Amino acid sequence: MQWDIFCKVIDNHGDLGVCWRLASQLATAGERVRLWIDDASALGWMAPSGQSGVRVIDWLDTAAVQSAAAEPAPDVLIEAFGCEPAPELIATFAEASANGGPRRAWINLEYLSAEPYVERLHGLPSPVFKGPGAGLTKRFFYPGFTPATGGLLREPDLMERRARFDRRQWLQERQIPWRDGERLVSLFCYEPGALAALLGQLAADPVPTRLLVTAGRAARAVQACISSQNGLMPASGGRNALSISYLPYLTQPDFDHLLWACDLNFVRGEDSLVRALWAGAPLVWQIYPQDDDAHHVKLEAWLDWLGAPPSLRLFHHAWNGFGNAPLPALETHGLWRETALAARTRLLAQDDLLAQLRHLVAGKS
Known part of the structure; x- marks a missing residue:
């Protein structure tokens, strides 16, 4: 079948990351895909x-839109994260749907959330009453963490590749210095207010840490913290246990490798959260901040699903700027690791997002 996926870049490539993974998995499964x-x-x-x-x-290329509008309509039109496809393309899709033939599907792919409404709304129809698509019906598709949702993107061989991964070899190939006994922590974040506290905590910790900082906003935030504090020596003047490696922009497979290599992963947004869950290591999520603090409710719902122990919940609160609570001590073993592995086990027992999406398109749900 022909699938058209429409994506608008809103925040630092996260939407594109999700859509590219979906497009790639569809193509690997034998489908034809146009990613708009x-x-x-x-x-x-x-x-x-x-x-x-x-x-x-x-x-945004007018000629490309007009050319595509003259081609046969897709069998499946996916409107990712509330973006609106060009009217000409919707009109082509609507005309093809009205002329009979193979069943066509219009899917509204929503953002990921653990909130209860996701289970209620997943799969529901949404009639279109105006515009070139009037008379058609979209279907809501909500990714999620429970069997009653659309699940999460997961390649069929993901766990096999994860099991074969050689951390030491990958670090050597990437020329990342690392020594035995050194804790590895990845940092992919926005500009959390608790970042300076985290860096100070790692610098003063008795366990040596190598912090692997992703390119872009995370790297700029760390550099700004270091500059404002004239370095990161512990307040006591003792030994600095923190070493920092700044990474280049990573391909999606290499970003997965980064998460697999680390003992603790700081992630942000949607795509990296999912990939960190598959990694099975302890993780801390910085949720996308919203002006009305709606992200607080969203984060709490996810922590509830995760079964986060009190120490992990409090760390998330501080990392995401809930109140003025100090940053608790982090963990890379014990309850945090057990929680991450248990969450992954629950998710692996469910159908992945692509399987459920194809099931919905086929009219079987």
Whole structure:
């Protein structure tokens, strides 16, 4: 079948990351995919080799839109995260749907959440009453963490590749210095207010830590903290246990490898959260902040699903700026690790997102 996925880049490549993984998995499964994107520049480092079966189209290119509108309509139209496809393309899709033939599906792919409404709304129809798509019906597709939702993206061989991964070899190939006994922590974040406290905590910790900082906002935030504090020596003047390695932009497979290599992963947004869950290591999530603090409710719902122990919950509160609570001590073993592994086991027992999406499109749910 022909699948059209529409994606608008809103925040630092996260939406594109999800859509590219979905497009790639569809193509690997034998489907034809057109990925419509308003800013595909991040694919230059995220997926430099592209993906056979995936055609990337700039939907800001008027000529490309007109050309595609003259082609046969897709069998499946996916509107990712509330973006609106070009009216010409919706009109082509609507005309093809009205003329009979194979069943076509219009899917509204929503953001990931653990809130209770996701289970209630997943799969529900949404009639279209105006515009070129009037008379058609979209279906809501909600990714999620429970069997009553659309699940999470997961490649069929993901756990096999995870089991074969050689941390030492990957670090050597990446020329990342690391010695036995040194804790590895990845940092992919926005600009958390507790970042300086984290760096200070790691610097003063008796366990040596190598912090692997991702390119972009995380690297700039760390550098700003170090600059403002004239370094990171512990307040007592003791030994600095923190070493920092700044990473280049990573391809999606290499970002997965980073998470697999680390003893603790700090992630942000949606795509990296899912990949950290599959990694099975302790993780701390910085949720995308919203002006009305709606993200507080969303984070609490996820912590409830996770079964987060009190120490992990309090750390998330401080990391995400809930009140003025100090940053608790972090853990890389014990309850945090047990919690991460238990969550992954529950998720692996459920159907992945692509399987459920194809099931919905086929009209079997």
